[in-house]
Structures are given as C-alpha cells and as structure tokens.
Amino acid sequence: MNKRKFLKNTVIATTGMTVAPSVLLSSCKTDTKKEETTETAAVAATSFTLPEIHYGYNAFPDTIDAMTMEIHHSKHHQGYTNKLNAALKEANISGKTIEEILTMDNLPTAIRNNGGGFYNHTLYWDILTPGSEGMSESLKSHIIKDFGSEEAFKNQLAEAGAKRFGSGWAWVCQDNDKKLHICSTPNQDNPLMQVAERMGTPILGIDVWEHAYYLKYQNKRGDYLQNIIKIINWDKVASRMS
Numbered sequence: 512m513n514k515r516k517f518l519k520n521t522v523i524a525t526t527g528m529t530v531a532p533s534v535l536l537s538s539c540k541t542d543t544k545k546e547e548t549t550e551t552a553a554v555a556a557t558s559f560t561l562p563e564i565h566y567g568y569n570a571f572p573d574t575i576d577a578m579t580m581e582i583h584h585s586k587h588h589q590g591y592t593n594k595l596n597a598a599l600k601e602a603n604i605s606g607k608t609i610e611e612i613l614t615m616d617n618l619p620t621a622i623r624n625n626g627g628g629f630y631n632h633t634l635y636w637d638i639l640t641p642g643s644e645g646m647s648e649s650l651k652s653h654i655i656k657d658f659g660s661e662e663a664f665k666n667q668l669a670e671a672g673a674k675r676f677g678s679g680w681a682w683v684c685q686d687n688d689k690k691l692h693i694c695s696t697p698n699q700d701n702p703l704m705q706v707a708e709r710m711g712t713p714i715l716g717i718d719v720w721e722h723a724y725y726l727k728y729q730n731k732r733g734d735y736l737q738n739i740i741k742i743i744n745w746d747k748v749a750s751r752m753s
C-alpha cells in the first residue's frame with residue numbers, strides 16, 4: 512500500500528470516528544479541562560486515560576481467568592498508558608489523537624512501544640464480549656468474499672497469532688479499498704505504524720504476549736487463540752469498518 516495515501520486516509524477515518532464515538536475514542540480523552548464533546552476531547556488530547564472494562568474481570572471464566580484480566584488491564588495496560596503520557600510530555604507532543612500519533616514518521620521508541628501498547632489493548636478490550644453472538648449476515652458475506660469462508664478466516668487469524676515468534680499481535684485490518692486482510696506485528700507495533708510490514712486500519716486485534724494467556728494456558732498459545740475467537744464482539748468489529 513502507498514503509505515502516504517494510507518496516512519491521509521487514516522486521518523480522515525479518525526475524523527469520522529468522532530461522529531461515532533467508541534470505547535476506543537472515549538479512552539483518548541484528555542484529563543485536563545474541557546471535555547464537553549467527544550470531538551473536542553479527541554482533538555485536544557494531551558494525556559490519555561486507561562479505558563474501563565465495562566464487562567469486568569470475571570466476564571470470561573472459561574477463556575481468560577480473572578487474575579489474568581486484572582493484571583493485564585490494571586498493571587500492563589495502565590503501565591503503557593502512564594509511560595505513553597510521560598513520553599509524549601518528553602517529546603512535547605500534544606493535541607493529537609492516538610491514531611495521529613501512531614501514524615507519524617520516525618516515532619520515538621518510547622512512543623512506539625507505549626503508544627502501541629495503549630492503542631492495542633484499548634482495541635482488544637473493546638472487541639471482546641461475554642455474549643458473543645456470531646457475525647451478522649453482512650459481515651459474514653464480506654468475510655466470505657475476502658477469505659473464502661468464515662472457517663478459513665478464523666483459521667488464518669489463529670495461524671497469524673500462533674506463528675508470531677515471541678511477543679506480538681494478530682490483526683484483522685481493512686485496506687483503503689475496503690478489502691480485509693490478516694497480519695501480525697511484533698511487540699506493541701500495529702498496522703497503523705509506518706514500520707508495519709503491511710499497513711491498514713485495525714478492526715480486530717488479538718494479544719499473543721504470554722501475559723495475555725500464560726496463567727491459564729501456559730505454553731498452549733494455540734488453545735488460547737481458538738478460545739478467544741469465540742468471545743469476539745463481531746458487531747463491534749463490523750462497526751470499525753468503513
């Protein structure tokens with residue numbers, strides 16, 4: 512993909528998101544002064560706050576244990592958030608959305624790692640649900656068009672997570688031409704970043720760092736991947752598509 516073109520479109524997409532606020536966007540609000548509208552908060556963001564998990568830490572007893580959920584959110588995600596804010600202050604960056612920050616050229620390492628960590632986990636919590644109801648017919652037909660079948664799509668997603676060496680993420684992204692693709696990034700990188708092998712707009716992200724599954728699954732990352740795909744909020748995923 513032409514990176515310059517993608518960047519332009521991403522910024523436009525970000526503006527679009529202010530019309531339809533999501534958990535992701537609400538997490539981007541500044542904790543200073545005025546927050547009358549989500550739009551103001553998104554544009555004026557200088558400091559990011561940890562988003563709440565509305566379904567709680569005990570939502571997925573068969574899939575992700577409560578202790579993993581709590582540590583992951585209150586320690587790891589909080590840590591990325593705090594370090595991102597410190598790094599932004601250090602770099603004197605303000606007034607940008609998290610998407611605008613992550614698509615910048617030559618991101619300082621601390622912002623790349625912690626900004627990625629902040630954004631990636633916000634997306635992760637947002638697209639999980641204890642009451643997963645399967646895909647709408649419209650999403651299913653889009654997925655069948657791009658991947659052949661729902662099963663092939665889920666297999667490819669699980670494989671992307673399983674094959675990631677070390678720590679990282681498996682993603683479903685949308686291209687500028689609206690086509691969906693699956694990819695993976697190392698560490699806390701994501702497909703918004705210029706360093707990504709393949710850029711795109713993330714609509715679903717699965718954390719495959721050991722901290723996401725090790726207490727319950729130990730070395731069995733494949734089992735975690737099979738199970739987590741069963742608790743995806745497909746309507747939320749679809750709502751992130753343009």
Ligand code: MN
Pocket residue numbers: 583587632718720722723
């Ligand atoms: Mn994580």
